[in-house]
Amino acid sequence: MDEVTIGMIGAGTVGGGVYRALKRNGGLLASRAGIRVRLKKIAVKAFDEPRKVAVPESLMTLDWREVVEDPEVQIVVELAGGTTTARQMVLTALRLGKPVVTANKALLSAHGEELFAAAGEHGTNLYYEASVGGGIPIIKSLRDGLIGNRIDCIYGIVNGTCNYILWRMKEEGAEFHQALKEAQRLGYAEAEPSLDVDGHDSLHKIGILASLAYGFWVRPKEICREGIRSVSLADVRFADQLGYTIKLLGVAKRLAGRGVPGEPKTIQAAVYPALVPNHHVLANVADSFNAILVCGDVVGDTLFYGRGAGQDPTASAVLSDIADAARDLKHESPNRVPPFVPHERNGRVAPAAECVSRYYVRLEVLDRPGVLGRVATILGNLGIGISSVIQPGDCPGKTVPLILMMHKAPFAAMAEALEAVGRLEAVKRKPVMYRVELCD
């Protein structure tokens, strides 16, 4: 049987998971792939760091260059995280013509184009199944399984931490900060949770999926981003009353440009909390699970569901990439499936202002006659129709919530309307607004 020698950088959560999975299932993987994987070295930050999975010291080195530059190491597995040294590690390996497996979405998001170019230049490849959706084989599915499809849209719950928080808010009637605390206690959220709850991580992931689907590299700064810090229990409850669940969605949609040659192919790329109808499968994704809905013009709706993060699911994806890289080495086909194929030259991300959605709006208003009339007039003047209204309160003189569901409107018009509404004397707080998705 053939053998391939790999070197790893990082023995933290994911690295430990890969080490353990290789130890447990390496034989099985070898008999399935026809190639035995031998782990020769692991670069770590310190020999005596606390680790969930024990790694033999005989494999360890403190210098990542020892892994990358070892002439016996044929595949480099980068699980260090970060975007500065990690970039250097990956570039160094690629320049030596060594294929790299990585789970690092932040690195891809920031430096993807540079890394892909380096891989191409040096006749090697970069594998990143583990960067999106943990153990869900969404990258392979998108670029292999659905290769014959124009992708109409992708809606992804791609951050397990946020899904856990929003799910708990709804199930337990918890406020955001309580649910966050629980997520931190369970190890789902970091002490400094911004990467997750402010939508950065989801942005990295939807950027990668949008790029693969639409064939041009979608840069992070082009992606509209809203996190879930501002989602209140009140909104979770009103949404439920209306038949919806609030989820943090990564969204990539084709907006126009189906046929006319030369016309720019415009897409929407965004991360935001949105109301999803309760009967939709995405509304029912519980706990810290991920789910990605991909709609293709030939295949129709497909959905991929699983654990989107964590030691073991991510290790499962890393192992599949190692097998892929090993096969490509064995068959001398490093570019069989290149890391990224820029197949769309006229691609363009629409500014958020242009994008059309339905909306949920919550106002805090004085409970007196005429308020709804004034709000509706402002919306109507901007061409925005109201589809339903709930006014749960009945406390004359006090402020009460006023919930409005809107028909489709461009974001720019909606923002303008809400600014005007917010200036009304009877409106006592900044209006709260969420998009409503997947209800067609």
Next chain:
Amino acid sequence: MDEVTIGMIGAGTVGGGVYRALKRNGGLLASRAGIRVRLKKIAVKAFDEPRKVAVPESLMTLDWREVVEDPEVQIVVELAGGTTTARQMVLTALRLGKPVVTANKALLSAHGEELFAAAGEHGTNLYYEASVGGGIPIIKSLRDGLIGNRIDCIYGIVNGTCNYILWRMKEEGAEFHQALKEAQRLGYAEAEPSLDVDGHDSLHKIGILASLAYGFWVRPKEICREGIRSVSLADVRFADQLGYTIKLLGVAKRLAGRGVPGEPKTIQAAVYPALVPNHHVLANVADSFNAILVCGDVVGDTLFYGRGAGQDPTASAVLSDIADAARDLKHESPNRVPPFVPHERNGRVAPAAECVSRYYVRLEVLDRPGVLGRVATILGNLGIGISSVIQPGDCPGKTVPLILMMHKAPFAAMAEALEAVGRLEAVKRKPVMYRVELCD
């Protein structure tokens, strides 16, 4: 850009879909894969058959050998169906060293081993993503994406027709024959529906998935099969009352043999209608959709969902296999991922009698005291525990339903118990029994 020439056999439902998808998205597929696909010939049964998708007569031939033996044709796409001539077509192509793409699960189920051997012998490959789950890339996911996992179990709703019928029975309160008629009207079911409703099609598919997951070829006759003809509206309703939905499941489970070398690795492989808890995602698969739950020891639970049949979803999978085959031709790596890797020598399918489940039982009994006691005694003597009972009727002297939910028991004990129960004087009809799954 490279070009590959393909020939197709069959221009029926799937063939027409592939022709149309290639025409619409062939350019996109070429720019993604870096290889242009040229369709040279299509073998048909008659030039003037009625077709949903028009195919130019200039491409047609009545002789499949003209397609397979054309020296320009590099990839043969078999979409003729059937298992006799189709076997000949595929074998002829493979013996000429030509890769074959097929959607034919019946052929694979009956002759898989022979075809895989022929592919290996002649240095070529057989691609069959379209054979299970329509457009859902489940084959690739199972053998590539999850390659580092021991598969604990697979539960699949893999027949859209049966799912439509059972879904409609529950949603509309229809009896089986009414729902079947509706499925036939919509074109979901054939005039002769046996292949679907008696579980043959599901059996072919779960057999393929079980073989890939467990590494030995699972033969059709080893798979226990029950269809949905006997499912009555009464059972659908009682199940719902208990919090369950009846679904036709393809089941493949590892039963034992985790560690001891030489010990046979025993699996369960079966198709049967079963009760699934309403909150489980598989219970909520609506309409004619398919969904396949795969539990791996590293990745945890993953689920793949989409349209499992029909012209376009199947075409999507065929296109992805054509791209795969074209890449393997270009890179001269015909066996990069062989059609089947027999990685388990000690594999064995357990007889149905050995397999353990929970059960739902419905009896028609005379409404008089003491009946439950006699039934419970028989079950108890065979070591089968009752977890709950509903006795909805209250009509002394008449027959009423008696619904029992059982704890786990081997099928053999359950069958023996039900035979004894059926002989009781107060039991007026053959007992109805379904397994209960996914409630742990």
